[in-house]
Amino acid sequence: MAQAATDLEGFRLWPGFLSRAEQEALRDDVFARMRGGPLYIPRMPKSGQPMRVRMTNFGPLGWVTDKEQGYRYQATHPDTGKPWPEMPPRVLELWSELSGYSAPPEACLVNLYESDARMGLHIDADEAAWDAPVLSISLGDTALFRIGGPVRSDPTRSVRLASGDVCLLGGASRRFYHGVDRILPGTSRLLPKGGRINLTVRRVTPP
Ligand code: MD3
Ligand code: FE
Numbered sequence: 684m685a686q687a688a689t690d691l692e693g694f695r696l697w698p699g700f701l702s703r704a705e706q707e708a709l710r711d712d713v714f715a716r717m718r719g720g721p722l723y724i725p726r727m728p729k730s731g732q733p734m735r736v737r738m739t740n741f742g743p744l745g746w747v748t749d750k751e752q753g754y755r756y757q758a759t760h761p762d763t764g765k766p767w768p769e770m771p772p773r774v775l776e777l778w779s780e781l782s783g784y785s786a787p788p789e790a791c792l793v794n795l796y797e798s799d800a801r802m803g804l805h806i807d808a809d810e811a812a813w814d815a816p817v818l819s820i821s822l823g824d825t826a827l828f829r830i831g832g833p834v835r836s837d838p839t840r841s842v843r844l845a846s847g848d849v850c851l852l853g854g855a856s857r858r859f860y861h862g863v864d865r866i867l868p869g870t871s872r873l874l875p876k877g878g879r880i881n882l883t884v885r886r887v888t889p890p
Contacts, residue, residue, distance in 0.1 A: 693854020701847040716768040728753030735800040741791040742770040744887050754809050786890035796879040798868040804860045815886035816853035823874040825867045831860040846871040
């Protein structure tokens with residue numbers, strides 16, 4: 684296995700894990716699959732406030748949120764009612780190679796950040812499979828990612844996630860607060876309209 688550059692309470696980052704050619708192939712695969720499961724605008728529970736990130740999912744389960752029912756996983760696209768497209772084979776391979784988890788992932792959340800998008804500090808808490816790590820794959824413009832600790836007021840550190848970087852959130856870091864402060868426009872030419880795609884790969888149900 685490739686050597687991770689950092690190892691902090693289960694947070695590991697592999698900068699440039701995907702070559703440019705692999706990034707292009709994954710980008711093309713993601714865009715092709717999105718034709719069967721288009722991006723939609725997620726809404727915050729209760730307030731119905733639109734999130735700044737557009738989303739879709741691949742795999743048997745997808746993470747969704749709306750005003751009425753809030754955060755959850757479901758097997759179908761909220762707008763089309765169809766099952767999510769299958770997970771890209773390369774994503775399944777990366778999970779087997781890097782996650783150290785014996786069961787396959789069930790959800791690949793696709794987050795699209797335009798240049799002004801960000802994601803506030805939060806904890807991922809909607810997965811019953813608490814022991815499973817989360818794998819993240821970055822494509823396109825660099826993100827300033829922030830990660831803290833298990834309490835919102837814990838000190839945080841900033842990490843740049845560039846195109847082709849892969850990171851794994853295992854161990855204690857799986858329950859740490861994290862978010863995306865901003866996107867650095869013009870830092871990659873991978874996506875034709877700029878911006879960033881993050882693939883967040885998760886096991887949802889205990890195997
Ligand atoms: C740290 N996405 O979808 S991915 C999310 O870049 C999410 O789109 C961000 O946070 C993005 O929930 C960050 C990296 C990531 C994913 C899960 C984590 C970092 C994490 C879980 C715990 C701690
Ligand atoms: Fe998250």
